[in-house]
Amino acid sequence: MAKWSLGIIAGFSLFLLAAITVMLFAEAFPFFRDYSLYDFLLGRYWRPVDEPPLFGLLPLLWGSLLVTVIAMLFALPLGICTALYFAGVAPAWVREVFKPIVELLGSIPSVVYGLFGLAVLAPFAQKVFSLPIGQCAAVAGLTLGLMAVPIVVSVSEDALSSVPKALIEASHALGATRWETLMRVVFPAAKSGIIAGVLLSFGRAIGETMTVLMVAGGAAQITASPFAPVRPITFTIAAEMGETPVGSPHYHSLFAIGAVLFVITLGINILANKYARANLDK
Amino acid sequence: MNPSGTIEVENFSLCYSDKPAVKDVNLRFPERKITAVMGPSGCGKSTLLRSINRMNDLIAGVKTRGKILFDGENIYDSGADIYRLRRRIGMVFQKPNPFPMTIFDNIAYGIRIHKLAKGAELSRRVESALSAVNLLDEVSDRLNRSAMELSGGQQQRLCIARALAAEPEVLLLDEPTSALDPISADKIECLLQEFVGKLTVIIVTHNVAQAARVAEYSGFMMLGEMVDFGPTKELFTNPKNRLTECYLNGKFG
Numbered sequence: 155m156a157k158w159s160l161g162i163i164a165g166f167s168l169f170l171l172a173a174i175t176v177m178l179f180a181e182a183f184p185f186f187r188d189y190s191l192y193d194f195l196l197g198r199y200w201r202p203v204d205e206p207p208l209f210g211l212l213p214l215l216w217g218s219l220l221v222t223v224i225a226m227l228f229a230l231p232l233g234i235c236t237a238l239y240f241a242g243v244a245p246a247w248v249r250e251v252f253k254p255i256v257e258l259l260g261s262i263p264s265v266v267y268g269l270f271g272l273a274v275l276a277p278f279a280q281k282v283f284s285l286p287i288g289q290c291a292a293v294a295g296l297t298l299g300l301m302a303v304p305i306v307v308s309v310s311e312d313a314l315s316s317v318p319k320a321l322i323e324a325s326h327a328l329g330a331t332r333w334e335t336l337m338r339v340v341f342p343a344a345k346s347g348i349i350a351g352v353l354l355s356f357g358r359a360i361g362e363t364m365t366v367l368m369v370a371g372g373a374a375q376i377t378a379s380p381f382a383p384v385r386p387i388t389f390t391i392a393a394e395m396g397e398t399p400v401g402s403p404h405y406h407s408l409f410a411i412g413a414v415l416f417v418i419t420l421g422i423n424i425l426a427n428k429y430a431r432a433n434l435d436k
Numbered sequence: 437m438n439p440s441g442t443i444e445v446e447n448f449s450l451c452y453s454d455k456p457a458v459k460d461v462n463l464r465f466p467e468r469k470i471t472a473v474m475g476p477s478g479c480g481k482s483t484l485l486r487s488i489n490r491m492n493d494l495i496a497g498v499k500t501r502g503k504i505l506f507d508g509e510n511i512y513d514s515g516a517d518i519y520r521l522r523r524r525i526g527m528v529f530q531k532p533n534p535f536p537m538t539i540f541d542n543i544a545y546g547i548r549i550h551k552l553a554k555g556a557e558l559s560r561r562v563e564s565a566l567s568a569v570n571l572l573d574e575v576s577d578r579l580n581r582s583a584m585e586l587s588g589g590q591q592q593r594l595c596i597a598r599a600l601a602a603e604p605e606v607l608l609l610d611e612p613t614s615a616l617d618p619i620s621a622d623k624i625e626c627l628l629q630e631f632v633g634k635l636t637v638i639i640v641t642h643n644v645a646q647a648a649r650v651a652e653y654s655g656f657m658m659l660g661e662m663v664d665f666g667p668t669k670e671l672f673t674n675p676k677n678r679l680t681e682c683y684l685n686g687k688f689g
Binding site: 318320323324325331334338 | 523
């Protein structure tokens with residue numbers, strides 16, 4: 155009896171997830187009755203309230219990628235080095251005190267990071283680089299990067315500390331120092347696990363909404379300058395969904411860009427899974 | 437006049453936190469011969485072995501007393517260079533533990549760490565270490581393949597070759613065949629005989645018959661103490677201690 159009911163509950167949650175996915179694509183589909191897929195995928199302008207409206211994906215995709223790449227450029231070196239320090243260099247008490255603190259940073263709500271970006275980083279960037287407004291890709295990327303550091307540290311540290319002790323002993327027994335052991339044995343052995351973690355945090359960063367809504371600026375443009383405001387996909391959906399009549403092309407276009415985001419994160423997760431499994435196979 | 441590879445243990449004791457593991461051991465391991473250390477599980481034989489290359493340093497809360505002299509110098513002196521010590525005293529573990537790298541990189545590891553050679557000389561040393569464990573013929577066409585593809589017995593011989601490549605004077609083996617099938621174990625036992633006269637070999641084993649087959653000298657440990665020590669033949673035919681006799685006859689252990 156209990157077996158049955160658990161099965162039904164599990165089946166129900168799977169059904170819900172499937173239903174959300176189906177709904178996303180079902181709502182995105184009508185958009186392409188009025189608008190060509192070609193103009194959507196390769197369009198360079200997002201002007202949903204112009205007459206005629208333009209629904210070009212590229213500036214939004216560009217905004218998402220620019221912000222996420224800046225976030226990763228910040229979070230990866232910082233996060234991986236911190237994990238290496240915890241896993242191989244830090245004395246035990248330092249690890250015991252500071253690792254939970256770093257992990258605690260991961261439980262701060264994203265809106266708080268957004269506030270920090272808005273109140274501290276944006277004015278700072280505006281002043282230092284004399285920008286017209288402080289909210290821009292660089293500030294959004296930096297804020298997202300701050301959010302990603304605890305995740306990168308945590309997954310990288312897990313990968314590093316799951317390297318078998320026997321390998322570490324073998325290295326020491328050959329006269330290697332802790333540092334040599336860390337760099338030549340532990341890090342290479344943990345590499346695929348670290349890559350999996352990095353991909354997962356990339357997927358989370360590109361889907362993060364609240365922070366970018368607060369600090370990305372919101373201009374749908376393809377710009378090479380990281381100091382220009384951008385309009386990532388998540389930003390666009392969150393900002394425009396409330397203002398658009400249900401059933402209009404604009405309404406359906408937001409589901410279409412949502413579907414694009416879904417495909418991107420799904421691909422990243424599949425890739426991450428592949429690396430995570432490679433780590434287990436060793 | 438300094439015979440290389442001498443290990444002398446003088447009044448040596450070791451505690452994990454407050455738990456004594458080795459108690460006041462006194463012993464001289466004959467140089468360039470094979471010595472076996474036997475005893476039941478938990479008797480301190482592995483701990484004693486790991487004290488000789490200071491692997492116990494990696495465990496928090498270890499305290500030692502007494503001396504272990506390697507070529508006349510106390511390895512527990514405050515100025516002792518443990519990295520150089522571990523290069524000169526190689527170690528092989530119970531379970532084969534090749535690095536998840538190529539066969540070549542496994543063997544080259546110690547040579548590279550200690551900058552002993554590079555280029556063609558490095559390749560030459562890798563091949564000579566592999567041939568010293570009779571593995572070269574089996575793997576010569578796949579030096580750049582992962583060492584994880586080898587069988588358990590091959591992996592263990594690879595680990596011996598990896599230790600030999602760093603040109604040690606002493607080789608410590610911690611139950612090196614207990615995780616292997618009898619044929620692979622036999623290959624390693626035969627291999628050890630080839631080291632006589634070149635290396636001081638100390639092998640820890642709970643397999644009495646193995647000690648009798650491979651070692652010229654044997655010691656018997658019990659509850660952290662070295663109860664008996666002497667030429668293997670004497671120990672087996674005429675044990676001085678009643679505990680040794682009981683152990684050798686399979687009464688416990």
